[in-house]
Structures are given as structure tokens and as C-alpha cells.
Amino acid sequence: MSELHKFLFDGLPVRGMLVRLTDSWQEILKRRQAAGGYPVEVMHLLGEMTAAGALMQGNIKFNGALILQIFGDGPVKLAVAEVQPDLSLRATATVTGTVDAGSSLSQLVNVNNEGRCAITLDPKDKLPGQQPYQGVVPLFGDQHEKLENLGEVLEHYMLQSEQLDTKLILAADGNVAAGLLIQRLPVKGLGNLEGQIDWDTHEDQIGLNEDYKRIALLAGTLKREELLTLDADTILRRLFWEEQVTRFEPLTPSFACSCSRERVGNMLHSLGTAEIEGLIEERGQVAVACEFCGAQYEFDPVDAAQIFTHQNSRQPPTATVH
Numbered sequence: 001m002s003e004l005h006k007f008l009f010d011g012l013p014v015r016g017m018l019v020r021l022t023d024s025w026q027e028i029l030k031r032r033q034a035a036g037g038y039p040v041e042v043m044h045l046l047g048e049m050t051a052a053g054a055l056m057q058g059n060i061k062f063n064g065a066l067i068l069q070i071f072g073d074g075p076v077k078l079a080v081a082e083v084q085p086d087l088s089l090r091a092t093a094t095v096t097g098t099v100d101a102g103s104s105l106s107q108l109v110n111v112n113n114e115g116r117c118a119i120t121l122d123p124k125d126k127l128p129g130q131q132p133y134q135g136v137v138p139l140f141g142d143q144h145e146k147l148e149n150l151g152e153v154l155e156h157y158m159l160q161s162e163q164l165d166t167k168l169i170l171a172a173d174g175n176v177a178a179g180l181l182i183q184r185l186p187v188k189g190l191g192n193l194e195g196q197i198d199w200d201t202h203e204d205q206i207g208l209n210e211d212y213k214r215i216a217l218l219a220g221t222l223k224r225e226e227l228l229t230l231d232a233d234t235i236l237r238r239l240f241w242e243e244q245v246t247r248f249e250p251l252t253p254s255f256a257c258s259c260s261r262e263r264v265g266n267m268l269h270s271l272g273t274a275e276i277e278g279l280i281e282e283r284g285q286v287a288v289a290c291e292f293c294g295a296q297y298e299f300d301p302v303d304a305a306q307i308f309t310h311q312n313s314r315q316p317p318t319a320t321v322h
């Protein structure tokens with residue numbers, strides 16, 4: 001079963017989280033098999049994004065979806081991981097070019113250093129006209145050097161957007177997508193979980209807190225194989241056996257897709273009558289597959305006509321018309 005563990009370092013301004021997605025990650029991959037699956041390098045990237053998305057959603061108090069997206073300028077044009085407040089999650093990637101064996105992060109999504117990573121917080125109960133919050137970071141470092149590690153990209157995001165020192169270690173294979181997050185906050189103990197930030201003393205300490213640095217350094221010794229194969233208890237014991245760690249009851253991320261016939265209908269509506277009539281004429285029906293879960297939605301001429309007579313709301317598209 002997939003697990004997300006939260007923990008605190010007693011008396012220190014440091015908290016952590018460890019996620020291991022097993023069944024939920026395997027389900028994401030299984031749903032893609034009908035469409036041929038992912039090249040292994042893309043699968044690794046998407047798994048790391050999904051683990052990171054779960055950690056980032058678990059790290060905030062926010063009633064809405066956290067959407068982690070990479071807009072690539074290489075063979076991977078788009079990769080998306082979306083995590084709801086209850087840690088239900090889904091992910092997909094669009095591969096349009098050839099992925100060479102052993103491709104690095106930059107070879108997948110940042111060939112010309114124009115790839116971007118976006119983090120969107122989309123509130124569940126939006127006020128009229130309210131836009132989701134979105135932060136965007138490049139896939140390069142301070143010297144414009146291409147970053148080859150998604151954890152580093154997101155560490156930059158945390159520092160820029162929230163002034164939080166963060167260590168993020170991610171790994172994925174065909175069975176497990178996992179991540180370890182260590183973060184410095186200026187409030188000790190339980191206050192960390194409540195987000196009670198003392199901003200006056202906070203910014204002064206960026207990159208300087210010795211307790212955070214020691215724990216982040218320990219976290220950095222975690223090897224990919226260990227993160228993928230060891231259970232949470234073993235990992236935390238091995239890394240932090242000299243620290244006083246308080247653990248919390250683990251949460252359980254799960255796979256879920258929010259697509260529906262109604263949403264697909266809204267998406268078709270937004271394409272317009274002419275486009276849909278053209279498809280009906282050509283193929284006799286319109287078939288739409290959800291890119292996240294593989295669900296098939298078919299609209300015959302009667303269904304299609306109804307889309308344009310019974311619509312009153314519009315949703316952003318999340319699927320492709322075939």
C-alpha cells in the first residue's frame with residue numbers, strides 16, 4: 001500500500017516527509033499500457049514528479065489540487081502529476097519525439113534550456129473569476145547550467161517561492177515512486193505542522209541553520225536503491241538514528257482520476273460545432289480517451305448534437321480527441 005509519513009525532529013526547526021507510492025504508482029503505469037506504456041526514462045521522470053507532488057501537497061494546508069507540470073522542449077512535451085488534498089493522485093506524460101536510452105533530465109525536457117516547471121495550486125471552491133495560483137521555475141541553476149535532478153529544480157522553487165530551505169530526494173522505477181523531503185522552518189516542534197511561521201527571524205536563517213544543514217546532509221546520503229527498496233522505518237532509522245524523531249500516523253495516497261463524460265463533453269463543446277461535425281462526418285462518431293486513466297468516451301451523432309444543446313458550464317480540456 002502507498003504511504004506518506006510525516007515526522008519532526010524534536011526541538012529543532014526541521015521537519016520531514018517520506019513517501020512511497022506502490023499500488024497507486026503501479027496503477028498509473030498500468031493505465032498507460034494500452035497506449036504502449038512509457039519509455040523507461042520518461043517513466044522514471046513521471047514517477048519522481050508524482051512522488052514530489054504527493055510530498056508538496058502533504059506539505060501544505062490547501063483545499064485544492066496541486067498540479068506539478070513540466071513543459072519540455074525535448075521529446076517530452078508535457079508531464080503532469082496532480083495530487084488532491086486527500087492524496088488521491090494521477091499523472092501522465094506526452095512524448096512526441098524519440099527518447100534515447102539513458103536520456104538525462106535535460107535530454108528529455110530541457111534540450112535548449114527552455115524547459116519549465118510549473119506548480120499550480122487550484123482551489124476547490126473558486127470564487128467567480130478567481131485564477132489558480134501558479135509558480136514557474138526554469139530547469140537551470142544560478143549559472144544557467146542545466147539541472148539534471150528534479151529534486152534540485154523543486155528545491156529552487158521552494159527557496160524562491162516560500163523562502164524555505166528544502167532537501168528533496170526522489171527516485172522511481174516500475175514498482176515504486178518514492179521521495180524524501182527535509183525542510184527547515186523557523187518554528188520548533190508541532191508549530192511546524194501548523195505553518196506558524198515567524199517571518200522576522202525566518203529569512204535571516206536561510207542556508208544558515210546548523211541543525212537543518214546536518215539533517216539535510218544525512219538525508220543526502222540516501223541512495224536511490226535504498227529509497228526504492230527499503231521501508232520507511234528502515235530508511236528513517238538508518239539516516240537519523242542519532243536524532244530524536246517524532247513520527248505521525250502514515251497517510252495513504254491512492255490513484256484516482258477525476259475525468260467524466262460530462263467534462264469530456266465540455267471539452268468537446270469548447271472545440272466548437274464545426275470541429276465536432278467534421279469529426280462525425282469523417283468517422284461516424286467522436287472517441288476521446290482520458291490521458292490520465294485511459295477511460296474511453298464515445299459520442300455518436302445524437303450525443304454530439306446534445307453537447308451543443310445542453311451545455312451550460314465549461315471545463316479546461318484534459319484529454320485528446322482521436
Ligand SMILES: [Zn+2]
Pocket residue numbers: 257258259260290291292293294295
Ligand atoms: Zn481519466
